[in-house]
Amino acid sequence: MLHGCVPWPEDLAAEYRAGGYWTGQPLDVLLTEGAAAHGDRVALVAADGARWTYAELDAWASRLAAGLVSAGLRPGERVVVQLPNVPEFVALFFAFLRAGVLPVLALPAHRESEIVPLCELSEAVAYVVADSDDAGYDYRELARTVQKAVPSVRQVFVVGEPAEFQSLPSAAPVSLAAPDPSDVALFLLSGGTTGTPKLIPRTHQDYLYNARASASVSGFSADTRYLVALPAAHNFALASPGLLGALAAGGTVVLAPDPSADTAFELIERERVTVSAVVPPVALLWMDAAEFMDEDLSSLQLLQVGGAKFNAEPASRVRATLGCDLQQVFGMAEGLLNFTRLDDPDELKITTQGRPLCPADEVLVVDEEGDPVAPGESGELLTRGPYTLRGYYRAEQHNARSFTPDGFYRSGDVVRVLPSGHLVVEGRVKDQINRGGEKIPAEELENHLLAHPAVHDAAVVGMPDEVMGERTCAFLVVRGEAPTLREVTAFLRSRGVAAYKLPDRVEVLDSFPLTKVGKVSKAALARRIAG
């Protein structure tokens, strides 16, 4: 396995192969098999209506792969990819797999303060961006900053107007060596809890299982028309089952540039979309909008909701408002996926976050001492399995804390397991804010706040919010005059922090409440702001 990654131990690897979860195939078979079996079926539809058959997408990916090779990219090298939901994302994803080059999938919302450390950590040799987004943000400007800051980034490829950079490279297809299916295929970003980004290596065969098995429990078939409403670079929209799952099933992928009801409903009507995946605030938005918008949503059969807790009350209204079934998905880029099953009773679909995807997924619920709780009690979820990482990339010290000695990933989520095996997510022990599915590592934001000249100390906590689940509150102890929320957010923007990480509220205190051992009590701060 790539240096800096932690492989599965041989006994478990043998078990995963014997169980048929690992097939020894490269991830790219999703497309090559589809092109061979039903090349003339539509694989991909862009927002503007442009479409590609499986054969056309396959040929496009091969030309791009040859282009990457002729641009000097070598197997095992890393490239940070930051693209919105454009067709190039899909073609390029397969091109990277074929060329053996490892994409590091950043979110379009990321800015300098996220992209620079990512490029450094991965020693990226290239960076792929779009020219600009709908709001007019120019990613080439960001690319200039990144290239100056990170010398390993030799090349920048731009989808759209390249300015001084290069367009996506394309060349006549060449034959390329097949990658080792047990090695890394791509890197996903962790939601994170610390001050620095964490990269999640996903291997060919683990991610192939992830996509195929997810597609199967979600009932995906050749008739599936999947709307990519969340960023395609996120595990939920990419492979849980996401666009890769839709392709695995021989279905059609429809790309939405944004998840607004205006955009999504128009595409659902136009393309007769059957399924989509959203975070809870988007589900709420769609449910409200369906009441007054005229688009025909009758093709929609299933709405998958995950990324943050979807409460029972709105969950119980999905069928009445949107006319489709609900599937709750509790997943993580690190691996473990839980789904409510399509044939579960309504009670479980509405009140639980599903049960593990794979029979070989091991789930432990432990107390603060790390001892298993009594059945049905709540505690921290630890997990191990055929598609759950064994270690973050190049993060030895962090790994020692994030994994138990026998390789269980400490999810930081507090859950309770029902007799049926379904999980109910009750909270978390990790120092992270989940703002409507977008993850904010508290320590990272606190470090930025501490750089402000008027900030003496900073502690970031979540505050309950009806729509977002939680919003972000920054508690500050200041020297001199306290900065306003506007000043704080302007300061963070100037440091290149992604917009979703900006605090919603600033509270100034004389000092922070402390725990018995003298640490800042975030629990006390959270109680205070909730009140």
Ligand code: OOB
């Ligand atoms: C998904 O992945 P990430 O990596 O952005 O975030 C993972 C974390 C989980 O550890 C948990 O804290 C939270 O997001 N989460 C949920 C949840 N789904 C995720 N919390 C409560 N209820 C849920 N349904 O968010 C993700 C990846 C693949 C599929 C779906 C979601």
